Amino acid sequence: MRQRDSASGEAVKRAVLVVGLLLAVLGVALLAGSWLAEREDGASAAVAAVPADQVTRGAYLARAGNCAGCHTARGGPVYAGGRELSTPFGTFVTPNITPHRDSGIGQWSAREFWRAMHHGKGRDGRPLYPAFPYTEYTRVTREDSDAIFAFLQTIAPVSQQVALNRLDFPYNLRPLLYVWRALYFRPGDYRPSNTQSAEWNRGAYLVQGLGHCNACHATRNALGAAGGAALGGGQVAGRSWYAPSLTSMAEAGSGGRSIDETARLLSTGIAGNSAAAGPMAEVVAQSLQHLSAADVGAMAVYLQSISVAATSQPDRSELTAESKLRVEKGAAIYDKHCKDCHGASGEGAPGIYPALAGNRGVTMTSPLNTIRSVLDGGFTPVTAGNPRPYGMPPFGHALSNEEVAQVVSYIRNSWGNRASVVSAVQVDKSGSD
Numbered sequence: 001m002r003q004r005d006s007a008s009g010e011a012v013k014r015a016v017l018v019v020g021l022l023l024a025v026l027g028v029a030l031l032a033g034s035w036l037a038e039r040e041d042g043a044s045a046a047v048a049a050v051p052a053d054q055v056t057r058g059a060y061l062a063r064a065g066n067c068a069g070c071h072t073a074r075g076g077p078v079y080a081g082g083r084e085l086s087t088p089f090g091t092f093v094t095p096n097i098t099p100h101r102d103s104g105i106g107q108w109s110a111r112e113f114w115r116a117m118h119h120g121k122g123r124d125g126r127p128l129y130p131a132f133p134y135t136e137y138t139r140v141t142r143e144d145s146d147a148i149f150a151f152l153q154t155i156a157p158v159s160q161q162v163a164l165n166r167l168d169f170p171y172n173l174r175p176l177l178y179v180w181r182a183l184y185f186r187p188g189d190y191r192p193s194n195t196q197s198a199e200w201n202r203g204a205y206l207v208q209g210l211g212h213c214n215a216c217h218a219t220r221n222a223l224g225a226a227g228g229a230a231l232g233g234g235q236v237a238g239r240s241w242y243a244p245s246l247t248s249m250a251e252a253g254s255g256g257r258s259i260d261e262t263a264r265l266l267s268t269g270i271a272g273n274s275a276a277a278g279p280m281a282e283v284v285a286q287s288l289q290h291l292s293a294a295d296v297g298a299m300a301v302y303l304q305s306i307s308v309a310a311t312s313q314p315d316r317s318e319l320t321a322e323s324k325l326r327v328e329k330g331a332a333i334y335d336k337h338c339k340d341c342h343g344a345s346g347e348g349a350p351g352i353y354p355a356l357a358g359n360r361g362v363t364m365t366s367p368l369n370t371i372r373s374v375l376d377g378g379f380t381p382v383t384a385g386n387p388r389p390y391g392m393p394p395f396g397h398a399l400s401n402e403e404v405a406q407v408v409s410y411i412r413n414s415w416g417n418r419a420s421v422v423s424a425v426q427v428d429k430s431g432s433d
Contacts, residue, residue, distance in 0.1 A: 050150045050153070050154075054146070054147050054150045054151075055147075055150050055151050055154050056151075057147045057151075058146075058147035058148045058149070058150045058151025058152070059151045060290075060291075061144050061147055061148050061151075061210060062148050062151055062152070063286075063287055063290045063291070064206060064210050064211065064287060064291055064295070065137075065140075065148070065210045065211070065212070065287070066211075066283055066286055066287035067079070067097070067148070068286060069282060069283065069286045069287065070083060070085070070094050071083065071094050071095070071096075071097050073094075076160075077098070077156075077158045077160065078155075079096070079097050079098050079152065079155060079158070080096045080098055080104075080158040080160045081093070081094045081095045081096035081097065081160065081162045082094065082096070082160065082162045082163070085131055085237075085238060086237075086238035086239075087131065087224070087237045087238045088224070088237065088238070089167055089168060089171040089224060090165065090166050090167035090168045090171060090172070091165065091166040091167070092129065092131040092165050092167075093162050093163045093164065093165055093166075094162070095162060096158060096160050096161075096162055097152055098152070098155055098156065098157050098158045098160075099152060099153045099154075099155065099157045100157035100158055100159050100160075101157070102159070103158075103159055103160055103161045103162075104157055104158065104160075105123075105152065106153075106157060107123075108123055108149075110145075110146045110149045110150070113145060113146075113148075113149040113152075114142055114145045114146065114149075116128060116132070116134065117134060117137045117138070117140055117145045117148075118134070118137070118138050118140070118142075118145065118187055119134070119138070119187050120132070120134035120135070120138070120181070120185065120187075126174065127174070127177040127178060127181055128177075129165070129177065130180070130184075130185070130224065130225075133212040133215040134185075135184070135185055135214075135215075135226070136208065136209055136211075136212035136213075136214055136215055137209065137210070137212060138185075138187050138188050138189075138209075139188060139189060139190040139205065139208055139209035139210075140190075140209045140210050141189070141190070144210065180223060180224075180225070183223075183225070184223070184225040184226075190204070190205045190208060190209050192204075192205075196305075197301075199294075199297070199298045199301050200298070200301050200302055200305060202294075202295065202298040203295075203297075203298035203299040203300070203301050203302030203303070204302045206295060206298065206299050206302075207231075207299055207302055207303065208230075211287075211299070213231060213246065214226055214230050214231055216234075216236050216237075216243040216279065217231045217232070217233055217234065217243040217244070217245065217246050218230065218231065218232060218233070218234050218243075219232060219233065219234035219235075220234060220237060224237070229245075229247065230247075231245065231246040231247050231306065232245050232247060232248070233245030233246070233248070233251055233252075233366075235366075235368065236278075236279055239278075239279060240368065240372055240430050240431045241278040241279055241368065241369060241372060242364070242366040242368040242369050243279070243280070244360075244361070244364055244366075244369075246303055246306070246307075247306050247307055247308055248307075248308065249307055249308065249309050249360075250360060250363075250364065250365075251360055251361075251364050251365075252274075252360065252361070253303075253306075253307035253308065254300065254303045254304040254307045255304065255307035255308065255309065256307075257271075257272065257274075257304075259297065259300045259301055259304055260300075262300035262303060262304060263293070263296045263297050263299070263300040264385070266284065266288045266296050266299060266300065267284070267288055267289050267291070267293075267296045267383065267385055268284070268289065268381075268383045268384075268385030268386040269281055269284040269285070269289075269380040269381040269383055269386055269389070270351065270354070270380045270386050270389070272350075272355075273348060273354045273355035273356075273357075273358065273359045274354065274359075274360075274361065275354045275361075275380045276380055276381060277369065277372075277373060277378055277380065278369065278372060278378070281378070281379070281380060281381040282381070284381045284383060285381035285382060285383060289381070289383040289384060289385070319413065319421070323409070323421040326405065326406050326409045326410075326421055327406070327409050327410050327413050327414070327421065328410075329403075329406045329410075330405075330406035330407040330408070330409050330410025330411070331410050331414070333399070333403055333406055333407040333410070334407055334410050334411065334414075337395060337398075337399075337407070338407070338411075341353045341390075341392070342354075342355070342356050343355075345357060345415055346359075346411070346414060346415040346417075352390050353390060353392075356411050356414075356415070356417070357414075357415035357416060357417065358415070358416060358417070359417075362411055362412055362417060362419070363412055363417050363418065363419040364419070365419070365420070367408055367412065367419070367420070367422045367426065368430055370408050370411065370412070371404060371408055371422065371426065371427055371430045372430060373392065374395050374396075374399070374404050374407060374408060375394060375395065375396035375404060375427070375430070376394050376396060377391065377392040377393045377394035377395070378391065378392055378394075379391040379392075400424075401424040401425075401427040401428050402424040402427075404422075404424075404427045405421075405422045405423050405424045405426065405427050408422045408427075409421040409422045
């Protein structure tokens with residue numbers, strides 16, 4: 001009997017030992033799993049399970065939405081946030097959207113990301129400021145949102161806590177966003193038009209949704225909401241540049257250009273006498289040049305379809321004596337600083353220097369972009385289709401505000417051009433970008 005009890009006791013001990021070893025192994029496995037889940041290389045079973053084609057598609061869509069353009073500080077890690085956006089309401093600082101678990105979106109789910117895109121709400125459910133253009137992104141499909149999220153979860157996590165927004169009172173009171181949203185925002189989807197082609201609908205989807213073109217190319221009211229006609233043009237918030245109307249042929253409407261020319265402008269930054277400058281040059285360089293020919297062509301088809309003739313004709317009345325004098329003085333400045341590149345008759349050099357004669361970018365109602373180009377100079381974007389763009393030197397250091405006003409007035413009223421003359425006060429108010 002004692003032998004059986006002894007054997008039974010030994011069996012129990014062995015069983016306890018085996019169970020203990022199994023629990024230890026399980027504990028080590030759980031700790032290892034936890035460690036692997038929190039590894040800063042972002043590897044996880046969930047990410048590994050995402051189809052590679054979805055990640056590839058998400059990378060393309062992130063380019064189309066120019067996500068890196070806002071979520072990357074100058075000289076900083078891509079997608080790690082920290083870029084400051086100056087607005088009339090204060091300074092917004094873009095968040096880190098790398099998959100870092102503490103300072104990025106590593107703990108977000110695809111559903112929470114979709115809620116931000118479609119509903120404009122953060123992970124905690126609080127409303128987001130519309131500096132994040134969810135007013136346009138709400139048209140992005142859930143499928144595309146999930147693909148972008150899948151891609152973002154595969155990039156290198158970056159540990160970078162960004163600064164807080166610095167907003168003026170009362171805009172720093174987040175509860176006021178509920179009022180703003182009640183007035184100006186309704187979540188919605190892009191609904192294809194049954195009367196248009198698949199190509200047109202694809203272009204409309206990109207322009208209205210993921211491309212969020214209306215975020216810049218629209219006039220904003222005192223509360224920062226887009227007002228007036230969609231894509232009707234407006235000053236870029238916090239920047240001394242005017243985003244021209246994409247509908248009016250007096251500004252940047254595609255009417256009068258072929259679809260191929262519009263597509264070339266979008267993908268290379270230069271076509272005919274049109275050239276992308278300022279913020280638009282950034283969009284072309286960081287986003288549009290990377291889109292497929294089919295998508296850029298679809299955007300061109302859509303943009304041409306919404307282009308309309310100017311509703312008002314430029315003022316053709318005779319210039320006053322004072323205005324004529326300003327234009328005449330501008331001629332001498334043009335001959336000295338501009339003629340060698342842009343030509344004696346403003347004809348430019350095809351594919352190198354844009355023509356100024358007949359250039360709608362020069363004769364728009366707002367002279368802001370021409371003023372900024374004279375003050376700051378600049379380059380058209382470096383693109384695959386225009387790898388070595390010719391640049392324009394800045395003249396802000398060499399010309400006074402009055403001289404800038406004179407040469408801009410001359411450009412706007414020569415070789416058949418006719419637009420308002422520019423004053424030194426307008427040049428001074430244009431500020432710096």
